[in-house]
Amino acid sequence: MTRRQKYQRFVFGLLLLDLLVMGYLGYRYLDRKIPKELHVVEGEEDKITELFQSPWLKCDTSIPASQNGSYTIHCSLLGVIPFKDVKVTTGERENLWVSGEPIGLYMETQGVLIIDTGEIVGEDGVSYDPAQNIAQAGDYIIAFNDQRVSSKRELVEDITCCNGETAVLSVIRHGEEISLSLDPVLGEDGRYKLGIWVRDNTQGIGTLTYMREDGTFGALGHGISDVDTGELLHIQGGALYQTEILGIQKGSKGSPGELSGIIRYSQSNCLGEITKNCSNGIYGKIGSEERNRFTWTRMPVGYKQDMKVGKAQILFKLDGQLDFYDVEITKIDMDHEDTNKSFVIQVTDPRLLSATGGIVQGMSGSPVIQEGKIVGAVTHVFVQDSASGYGIFIETMLEQ
Secondary structure: OOHHHHHHHHHHHHHHHHHHHHHHHHHHHHHHHHHOOOEEEEEHHHHHHHHHHHOOOOEOOOOOOOOOEEEEEEEOOOOOOOEEEEEEEEOOOOOEEEEOEEEEEEEEEEEEEEEEEEOOEEOOEEEEOOOOOOOOOOOEEEEEEEEEEOOOHHHHHHHOOOOOOOOEEEEEOEEEEEEEEOOEEEOOOOOOOOOOEEEEEEEEEHHHEEEEHHHHHHHHHHOOOOOOOOOOOOOEEEEEEEEEEEEOOOOOOOOOEEEEEOOOOOHHEEEEEEEEEEEOOEEEEEEHHHHHHHHOOOEEOOOOOOOOOOOEEEEEEEOEEEEEEEEEEEEEEEOOOHHHHEEEEOOOOOHHHHOOOOOOOOOOOEEEEEEOOOEEEEEEEOOOOEEEEEEHHHHHHHHO
């Protein structure tokens, strides 16, 4: 093969690679632009047509509506290659009671969570590791020798009273119940131990996003995960409490700030119950009398196709005053793999920038407002840019 032929093959290869990259990027662009599901207000179906405008895309919109008010749009590339089916659900626009106030959270895990395993110094001075390669961080202990376990205290009592006999733990691992056999070790303090570190509750501060007419609420816009395992907590219940914000640690590049406050866990400060912790937020119900302790703003829901890049606001309580603060929506991703990162906002309000540096931990759940509609909630801050962060579509939160 001559040098000229080698050069021609090299150029041809680069051209082919460029075409493949361009095709992939184009596919990814369309995939992110067109969601798998849309909610549309009856009579406003024309708002979604611009989502499907592309010379590469052909959509069949002649599918008849089903009896539950939904239909499917079949999309294909160049009218030949199947691309994506979009489910469209029609109905009336919902109105929500919108909050933006910080709340205290207390949740009890479903069983007892193992956060780590480790060595024990036995009565004989030798180190043992009875749980090594048996128990795992993230396991939820629900029973000890066939006796249900609901708290760390119960588990400790069961281990203490086992007299060194083999313990059979029933645990939930990745959604499946399995049994583990562990041999207790008599520690140097004279008590039997299994070599596991456990936790049975968690608490923190977040922001209440909305409440429906029946008192059910959504908050945070993302689930609560264990700080040690990183796994989403499986809860058996919890409660909302009033919280007093004592200070704000401003965010800066490389260091996200946070709200610091105090939660008084008394019945008089309890505002409602938490029933669900999932990837899109925490959910529950606020008591009928406790609803009057919040300041509410009634707003219609804005769906993802209603959103646009540009000016918006977040609703947040700062220095005891609930107010709207200016932000910019800089990017909208209609079909992000992580629903908590569906759009990007940047804080522009000088008041909020001066007080917090932008978005801080504890502001998760702050409602995002555009053109008089609630369109989403703040979820995460950019570690390298505290003035910017992610948000979740409000319709995604409402699906739970």
